[in-house]
Amino acid sequence: MEKMKWTAICLFIFVVVFHRDVYACTADELILVQMISRHGDISPSELYPEDPNSADVWKEGLEDLTLKGKFQCYALGCYIRARYEGFITSDPNEVEVLSASKRHCVNSAQSLVTALYAPNSDWEIIQKFPWQPIFIQYGNETIEKCLNNLPCPSADEETRRILSEEKNMLENYEALIYFWKENSGLNFESLKDIESLFDIIQMEAKYSLNVPTWAQTYWNYLGYLHDLSFMLKLKTNQQKRLRGVRTEYRCLSLSPGLVERSGARILRYCPD
Numbered sequence: 001m002e003k004m005k006w007t008a009i010c011l012f013i014f015v016v017v018f019h020r021d022v023y024a025c026t027a028d029e030l031i032l033v034q035m036i037s038r039h040g041d042i043s044p045s046e047l048y049p050e051d052p053n054s055a056d057v058w059k060e061g062l063e064d065l066t067l068k069g070k071f072q073c074y075a076l077g078c079y080i081r082a083r084y085e086g087f088i089t090s091d092p093n094e095v096e097v098l099s100a101s102k103r104h105c106v107n108s109a110q111s112l113v114t115a116l117y118a119p120n121s122d123w124e125i126i127q128k129f130p131w132q133p134i135f136i137q138y139g140n141e142t143i144e145k146c147l148n149n150l151p152c153p154s155a156d157e158e159t160r161r162i163l164s165e166e167k168n169m170l171e172n173y174e175a176l177i178y179f180w181k182e183n184s185g186l187n188f189e190s191l192k193d194i195e196s197l198f199d200i201i202q203m204e205a206k207y208s209l210n211v212p213t214w215a216q217t218y219w220n221y222l223g224y225l226h227d228l229s230f231m232l233k234l235k236t237n238q239q240k241r242l243r244g245v246r247t248e249y250r251c252l253s254l255s256p257g258l259v260e261r262s263g264a265r266i267l268r269y270c271p272d
Contacts, residue, residue: 030087034267037076039108040069044200049185051200052210065107066207073108077115087265090120092134094265099138100147100272109136109270116266147271155233155242162232162239163191176221183214191229198226 042065043058055062065073081088088094095117099109118130125132137143144150163170170191181188184197201222205211215222234240 030084032265032267033080033084033087034269035080036269036271037073037108037112038271039065039104040072040111041066041203041206042069042104044203046196046200048197048200050183051204052212053204057209063102063104065104065111068207069104070107070111073111074115077112080112081116081118088116090117090123090132092117092123092132093263095134095268096264096266097134097136097268097270098143098147099136099270100149101138101144102148102272105147105270105272106136106138109268110134112270113268116268147269149272152242155239158236158239158242159233162235166232173221173225176218179214179218180222183212191225191232194222194225195229198222 043060043062045063047053047055047062058064058066060066095113097109097113099105113134113136114131117132117134119125119132121127123132138147177188177194180186180194180197186193186197188194201211201215234243
């Protein structure tokens with residue numbers, strides 16, 4: 001199997017600037033940074049039935065942020081702090097953090113803001129201890145709707161329509177799917193099972209765990225079908241609108257007046 005490449009956490013930064021003629025500030029004055037980044041590396045949510053690795057190898061437990069995942073988020077926080085040096089201070093009141101309620105999302109948010117808002121002497125709890133508590137909002141109805149990957153019947157119906165159009169193409173892989181089914185123990189009732197198997201094995205390979213020979217034999221094909229499955233969920237503009245509009249609307253709908261009233265300089269979102 002090809003060596004797994006380290007994948008950076010996806011990060012989108014919205015920088016808000018306003019002209020002085022409109023808001024009576026200096027030209028192109030930075031007043032707000034909005035960030036969306038997903039979680040760091042997480043352990044598999046489940047293992048496949050014939051997996052040679054036990055759940056015990058993941059000391060954090062299944063579906064939780066790994067040590068590397070925590071480091072990824074912490075390093076990202078360090079980068080953003082350096083990138084906006086002079087704008088970001090150590091004042092915890094200038095940052096708002098919103099997270100999906102899953103454990104790995106909240107832990108990712110905590111890891112990032114630990115670096116992003118490491119305290120200076122004005123905010124230290126213990127001298128030279130580079131940590132202060134930052135409030136993370138999660139669990140309320142508005143945040144759950146915006147940041148969690150909730151079911152969407154309309155999007156699912158559109159995906160089923162797309163899959164029906166691709167049925168003939170998928171039939172070309174029936175023999176391979178049967179091969180993976182026999183070796184993994186998964187039922188392979190849908191492309192979601194292919195996604196699941198690929199994600200599990202990819203993470204196990206990344207962490208130098210046992211990857212069976214049968215998984216390596218047709219790895220490129222498994223990866224192709226995994227990517228195809230993901231692509232088919234976002235193939236049409238209708239699917240993209242239904243699956244992505246909640247977070248986008250939440251991030252871009254904050255008015256300058258609200259920013260001024262809240263005093264926030266940094267808005268950080270951690271979706272599932």
